Amino acid sequence: MLTTGLAAVSTAILAMNRQLQVREVLQTIVRSARELLDAEYAALGVPDDRGGFAQFVVDGVSDEQWKAIGPLPRQHGILAAMLEEATPQRLADVRRDPRFGGWPQAHPELTDFLGMPVVEGEEVLGALFLSNKRRPGPDDERGSEPERARRPGPDDRSSFTEEDEALLGLLAEHAAIALSNARLHERGRELTIAAERTRIAHELHDAVAQKLFSLRLTSQAAAALVHRDPERARAELQEVAVLAADAADELRAAVVELRPAALEDDGLVAALRAHVQVLHRAHAATVTFTAHGVRVLPSPQEEAVLRVAQEALHNALRHADADRVEVALDRTSAGRARLAVTDNGRGFDPGEVRRAGRHLGLVSMTDRAAGVGGTLTVSSAPGEGTSVELEVPGG
Known part of the structure; x- marks a missing residue:
């Protein structure tokens, strides 16, 4: 026995x-x-x-x-x-x-x-x-x-x-x-989440604080011009409206990122779908999600896919001026899970971004992919939109 x-x-x-x-x-x-x-x-x-x-x-x-x-x-x-x-x-x-x-x-x-x-x-x-x-x-x-x-x-x-x-x-x-x-x-996941929230808090402070400061100055200028130059005052008030809308977008995006994803309870597909639905309601752009043939992945892979999707969506909605963003999750012929986030925004020159010292989250996305044995591919050109593809084992 x-x-x-x-x-x-x-x-x-x-x-x-x-x-x-x-x-x-x-x-x-x-x-x-x-x-x-x-x-x-x-x-x-x-x-x-x-x-x-x-x-x-x-x-x-x-x-x-x-x-x-x-x-x-x-x-x-x-x-x-x-x-x-x-x-x-x-x-x-x-x-x-x-x-x-x-x-x-x-x-x-x-x-x-x-x-x-x-x-x-x-x-x-x-x-x-x-x-x-x-x-x-x-x-x-x-x-x-x-x-x-x-x-x-x-x-x-x-x-x-x-x-x-x-x-x-x-x-x-x-x-x-x-x-x-x-x-x-x-515990490691908790520390990662804490670090992510700290990063978002810094971004929120920098972005929104700057917009609120501009909003205050612009509104003061408008108030000073109301009687002396009504036309200029009207233009300043229009700028106030734009700045207020931008600040609201920043806050909505921060709230979405701070909301914990229900990976443990609902799984990757449901968490991605819920995230996309929130973004679709919060932004003027049309954001869609499709999923085909992806089985349950190990927790590290699921978290990496979700975080890369969030970063790519953040870039598309806040920097690319896209009016359509498509998120797709499927399975490759080699049995790997593949995430694709594609937008029709202004696009960019990846080489120029690197030379200018701007990253658009590319470093963090690449690190996340490498950390779970995956690969990240970013394709973009000025005026032609951007495609971010992540492949991870275990699909």
């Missing part, structure tokens, strides 16, 4: 390491542990510093059952022992343990119990536990499907073995690594 179990652990470890979001890692750990040791229920709690759990993930319980159980458990009883003592807990019947404090009415009935702390260094990251190990049937080591499918009574279950404990311990060690990596990834 141990050899078979090690192969299953290897499969579970690979599954955990494919995930980059903490919640996904927790769910993979719990699901893998339950399948590995053939238990009816599995759960993993990540403690907070207030005696409760910041996250609590279960497997083997339906959504309806989970809602009926009620609030998350507190750190007490055997769960507290795992967190405080960082020691495994293997019990024939959890209900007979002196630390058992009961459970809510809708909670499933648990008997035999195997708990394992998830530890990194001296820090206990979580408490992983299984309950109600299924009893092997007479047909083979794991039992026939009807035997395994039925819900046995308390006296009909075998307890978890030392081999089970060893396998769960091995899984918990790798779970700690996967969970730590996911936390580092999310």
Whole structure:
């Protein structure tokens, strides 16, 4: 069984390491542990510093059952022992343990119990536990499907073995690594978002502050000319209207960029479509989006595609004087995801832009592409519009 179990652990470890979001890692750990040791229920709690759990993930319980159980458990009883003592807990019947404090009415009935702390260094990251190990049937080591499918009574279950404990311990060690990596990834994303917001704040201050200063001077000039030179005053007021409209556009664009994209909840296609719809409503230009054949991409690729699209759209709408911008997401014949942002604006000479020291976000877009193993191509010429194409692996 141990050899078979090690192969299953290897499969579970690979599954955990494919995930980059903490919640996904927790769910993979719990699901893998339950399948590995053939238990009816599995759960993993990540403690907070207030005696409760910041996250609590279960497997083997339906959504309806989970809602009926009620609030998350507190750190007490055997769960507290795992967190405080960082020691495994293997019990024939959890209900007979002196630390058992009961459970809510809708909670499933648990008997035999195997708990394992998830530890990194001296820090206990979580408490992983299984309950109600299924009893092997007479047909083979794991039992026939009807035997395994039925819900046995308390006296009909075998307890978890030392081999089970060893396998769960091995899984918990790798779970700690996967969970730590996911936390580092999310922290890195938070820092990236913070840096992006700081950049936008600086841009907003520079652009809008300058326009508001010009707006103030122009309005003062108009006021001074109202009686002495009405025609010039009228021209100055028209300039006030233009400056006010420009400032409003700057603010709208900043709000759009500051709004967090729903990549985690909705995925890349939905996030891009929502972003394009907002820009279409906020600007005079027609902004369209199409998507064909793109599967779910790894999180870094999805974020890179979204950010490049945002930068390219920013350039098209604020600098190119375009009245039509098309955003397309599709799949190449080589199986890569391809983003294309094309506008019919004034265009530019890429060589001249580089010589003048202006970047139009080209450096950041190129860096984002390179960071996920992708390539960025920018095609433009004066009077002929601009096309930005990004290809990333994993489409």
